[in-house]
Amino acid sequence: MDDGRISRHGSGAKLWLAGGWLLLALLAAIFAPLVAPQDPLAQDLMLERLPPFWMSGAEPGYWLGTDSLGRDLLSRLIFGARIAFIVAFAAATAACLVGSTLGLVAGYFGGWADRIISRIVDVWMAFPPVLFAILLVAVLGTGLSSVIIAIAVIDWTRFCRVIRAETMGQSRMDYVENARIAGYGRIGIMLREVLPNVVPSIVALLSLEMGIAVIVEAILSFVNLSISTDDPTWGGIIAEGRLSIHQAWWVLVFPLITLILTVLSFSQFGEGLKARFDPVLR
Amino acid sequence: MSACLDIRDLSAVLPNGQRVLRSVSLAVQPGEVRALVGESGAGKTMIGKAVLGVLPSSVRIVEGDMLLEGEDLGKLQPKARRTLIGARTALIPQDPLTALNPSRRIGPQMTDRLVRILGWSGEKADQRIRQLLDEVQIRDPDRVLKSYPHELSGGMRQRVLIAAAFAAEPRLIVADEPTTALDVTVQKQILRLIAQLQREHGTAILFVTHDLGVVAKISQKVSVLYAGKVVEEAETAALFAAPRHPYTRALMAATPRYADPLASLKPVDETVLAGLAAEIASADQGWRRPHG
Numbered sequence: 221m222d223d224g225r226i227s228r229h230g231s232g233a234k235l236w237l238a239g240g241w242l243l244l245a246l247l248a249a250i251f252a253p254l255v256a257p258q259d260p261l262a263q264d265l266m267l268e269r270l271p272p273f274w275m276s277g278a279e280p281g282y283w284l285g286t287d288s289l290g291r292d293l294l295s296r297l298i299f300g301a302r303i304a305f306i307v308a309f310a311a312a313t314a315a316c317l318v319g320s321t322l323g324l325v326a327g328y329f330g331g332w333a334d335r336i337i338s339r340i341v342d343v344w345m346a347f348p349p350v351l352f353a354i355l356l357v358a359v360l361g362t363g364l365s366s367v368i369i370a371i372a373v374i375d376w377t378r379f380c381r382v383i384r385a386e387t388m389g390q391s392r393m394d395y396v397e398n399a400r401i402a403g404y405g406r407i408g409i410m411l412r413e414v415l416p417n418v419v420p421s422i423v424a425l426l427s428l429e430m431g432i433a434v435i436v437e438a439i440l441s442f443v444n445l446s447i448s449t450d451d452p453t454w455g456g457i458i459a460e461g462r463l464s465i466h467q468a469w470w471v472l473v474f475p476l477i478t479l480i481l482t483v484l485s486f487s488q489f490g491e492g493l494k495a496r497f498d499p500v501l502r
Numbered sequence: 503m504s505a506c507l508d509i510r511d512l513s514a515v516l517p518n519g520q521r522v523l524r525s526v527s528l529a530v531q532p533g534e535v536r537a538l539v540g541e542s543g544a545g546k547t548m549i550g551k552a553v554l555g556v557l558p559s560s561v562r563i564v565e566g567d568m569l570l571e572g573e574d575l576g577k578l579q580p581k582a583r584r585t586l587i588g589a590r591t592a593l594i595p596q597d598p599l600t601a602l603n604p605s606r607r608i609g610p611q612m613t614d615r616l617v618r619i620l621g622w623s624g625e626k627a628d629q630r631i632r633q634l635l636d637e638v639q640i641r642d643p644d645r646v647l648k649s650y651p652h653e654l655s656g657g658m659r660q661r662v663l664i665a666a667a668f669a670a671e672p673r674l675i676v677a678d679e680p681t682t683a684l685d686v687t688v689q690k691q692i693l694r695l696i697a698q699l700q701r702e703h704g705t706a707i708l709f710v711t712h713d714l715g716v717v718a719k720i721s722q723k724v725s726v727l728y729a730g731k732v733v734e735e736a737e738t739a740a741l742f743a744a745p746r747h748p749y750t751r752a753l754m755a756a757t758p759r760y761a762d763p764l765a766s767l768k769p770v771d772e773t774v775l776a777g778l779a780a781e782i783a784s785a786d787q788g789w790r791r792p793h794g
Binding site for chain 1: 603
C-alpha cells in the first residue's frame with residue numbers, strides 16, 4: 221500500500237502544477253484583450269528589439285521585450301494562446317471521438333470489425349504524421365479549420381489503438397461474461413459495462429493529444445501553413461524569432477518555453493487525471 | 503417432472519478438431535446440487551459455460567442437446583435463448599474480483615439486472631437486494647452497496663456475488679469453483695452460505711469443483727469428468743462409500759488426509775491413466791472430425 225500512497229501524492233502534485241499552468245494559460249487566452257498589455261499587432265519601429273524587463277534598455281509595459289517590428293512579445297504570446305487552445309480542444313476532441321469509438325467497437329466486437337479497423341489504422345500510421353499534416357493543409361488550404369481537421373484526421377489512430385487494447389482487456393473480464401449471462405445486449409454491455417472502465421485512459425489520452433495538437437499547430441505555423449500570418453501563433457513567433465536569434469534571443473526563447481510548459485502540462489495533467497479517475501488506483 | 507437441466511450427448515471441438523467434450527450427459531433435478539468434479543482441463547468449466555451460453559468463440563458444439571426446464575436451448579433463436587438463460591440461470595464465479603465491474607458501485611450493479619432484465623421497479627429491486635445481503639450475513643448493507651468492488655475483501659465480494667446470483671430466483675445456478683480463489687478460513691463460510699441459500703430457495707446448482715472435500719459437503723450427486731468425458735456418475739454418498747471407476751478411486755487416494763498429509767499426497771497411478779487413455783481412445787472411435 222505504501223507504493224500506492226507515494227505515487228498518489230506524486231500524481232497529486234503533478235496534477236496541481238500542470239493544471240495550474242493550463243488554467244493560467246487558458247484564462248489568459250480567454251481574456252486576452254483585457255490582460256494583454258499592448259496591441260499584439262501594433263508595430264513601432266522606435267521600439268524594435270526591446271529586451272525583457274530585467275535587462276538594461278527595457279521599456280515599462282513591454283515585459284518580455286519586443287520583436288524586430290516593435291511588437292510586444294508578451295501580448296503576442298497571450299493572443300497566440302487563443303489559437304493554441306482552440307486547436308488543442310477542437311482537434312483533440314474530434315480525434316478522440318472518432319478514434320475511441322472505433323477502438324471500442326474493434327476491441328469489444330473483435331472478429332471482422334476488429335480486422336478491418338486495425339488494418340485501416342496500420343495503413344494510416346504508415347504515413348509520416350507531419351508530412352501528412354502538411355499535405356492535408358496544402359490540399360484543404362490554410363486556415364484554422366483546416367489545421368483542426370488535419371490534426372484530427374492524422375491522430376485518431378492514437379486513440380483507436382490504445383482504446384482497442386484496453387477494451388479487449390476489459391472484455392475478457394468475468395463481469396462482462398456475467399452481464400452476458402444476465403441477458404444484456406452486446407451494445408448495452410459495451411456502453412454500460414466496458415466504456416466506464418476505459419474512460420480514465422480516454423481522459424489521459426485526450427489531455428496528451430491536446431499537447432500534441434499544440435505542437436502540430438506550432439509546426440504548421442512554423443512552416444507558414446497554419447492560419448494567416450497576421451494573427452500571432454506560437455509557431456509563427458518561433459519562426460520569426462529564429463531569424464533574429466543573434467540580435468534578440470528572447471523572441472525565440474520565450475515562445476519556446478511557453479510551448480514546452482504547455483505541452484508538458486497537458487501530458488502530466490492527463491496522467492494525474494487518470495490516477496484520479498481510476499477507482500482501483502484511487 | 504422434467505429435469506431442471508438435462509444435457510444429452512454433448513460434444514464440443516476446438517478449431518483444430520480436437521474434442522474437448524466427449525458425449526457428456528448429465529441431468530440436474532430441481533432443487534438438487536450436482537457436483538462436477540475433475541482435474542483442471544477436464545472440461546468442467548466448459549460445461550458450465552456451454553449451459554450459460556458463454557462458450558469462447560473458438561469452441562464449437564458439434565452434437566448433443568441442452569434442455570433447460572424442458573426447453574431445448576439449441577432450438578431457440580439467439581435472442582430468446584439469451585432471455586431464457588438470463589431469467590432462469592445465474593453464475594457464482596470463481597474469481598470474485600474480476601466478476602464485479604471495478605468502476606461501478608455494488609448497489610447499482612446488483613439492482614441493475616433486476617430492473618433492466620426482469621423489469622422490476624427500482625424500489626422493489628433495492629428491497630430484494632437488501633434482503634439477500636441479509637441472507638448472506640452482510641451486516642452493513644448501506645456501506646457495501648455504496649462501495650466499489652476493490653474496497654471489499656474477497657469473502658465480502660463473493661457474498662455479494664452469491665446474493666446477486668440468488669436475487670432473481672433463478673431455477674439453476676452454475677457455481678464455478680466458487681471457493682477456489684478464497685482464503686481457506688473463508689472457504690468454509692462461503693460453502694455453508696451457498697448450501698444454506700440453496701436449501702432455502704430450492705435452487706438447483708451445478709457445482710463445478712476439483713475438491714472432493716467440497717463435493718462431499720455440498721452435493722447429492724456427482725459426475726466425475728476426465729478429458730471431457732463423464733467416467734463415473736453416482737449419488738455422492740454411494741460414490742464415497744464405493745467408488746467404481748479406477749480414476750475416481752485414484753482421485754480419492756490423492757486427496758490429502760489430515761492425519762498423514764504427506765503419505766496421502768499421491769499422484770494418480772500410471773496404470774489408471776493408461777486405462778483412461780484407452781477409454782478415451784475407444785470413445786473417439788467412430789468419431790469423425792467435423793470439417794470446417
